[in-house]
Amino acid sequence: MELQGKLCAYCEGIISDEKACHIEHFFPKGKHPRLTFDWDNLFLSCDNKGQCGRYKDTECSNYDPRKLIKPDRHDPDDFLFFHSNGKVMIRSAIDEEMALRASETIRVLNLNEPGLVxxxxxxxxxxxxxxxxxxxxxxxxxxxxIGEELKAIGNAEYITTIRHFLTRCLR
Incomplete structure (x- = not known):
């Protein structure tokens, strides 16, 4: 929890305690048993069944994890734009492979689930x-x-949405 600033690795929702989260296996342990205890495969995810890791593991069994944005390997800012309307969108002017990775990540993690939006x-x-x-x-x-405000809020819940909105105000 401390390593991730008490935020879900996928949606950036606040994780208040151990009961509100689960240890997420980026590459599902059922299909990739050798990675079950691999540190690079473990993330903290919210426990919301309608999104993020729980959704990925129960509702989206047909996906290739290698085609997702991996939180410790990829910078989501390169792939995704978090709009002030709450929706996550694919960045414009990215190549086809990046667009596919962005699209699959949004779909598999259900990042535009209405409650989350x-x-x-x-x-x-x-x-x-x-x-x-x-x-x-x-x-x-x-x-x-804006610079001071972003420093002050630090690792706030849904920080990327806030940061994307505030930095657009600079344009």
Missing amino acids: GRRKSAVGVYIKITDELDGWSDEDIREY
Whole structure:
């Protein structure tokens, strides 16, 4: 839990305690038994059956883990854009292989599950209201404010959605 900042490796939802999570095998232990205790195959995932690791293991049995974004190997920012409406989208202007990896990750982990989309949208909602107040600020002041805000919130729940929204405000 400490290594991941108490966040799910896939959705970035907060994990409050050991009962709200499970140890996720990126390569399923049933199909890849030799990786059952391999450190590089273990992640902390939320225990939500409608998304992330539980969903992957119960609802999406037909997938190739090698075609997913692996949290410790790939930078999700290279593949995915987290919109302020709460949805995860495939980044534009990426190659076909990256787009497939992004698409499969969204599908297999059910990252656009309606409840999750709503929670992301709520998390960024506070910042949408704040940015309305930035009218009239200089670009330099906005950049400084956003930089300080991102430092202050650190590893907050749904941080990537918040970060993607705030950095778009700089453009």
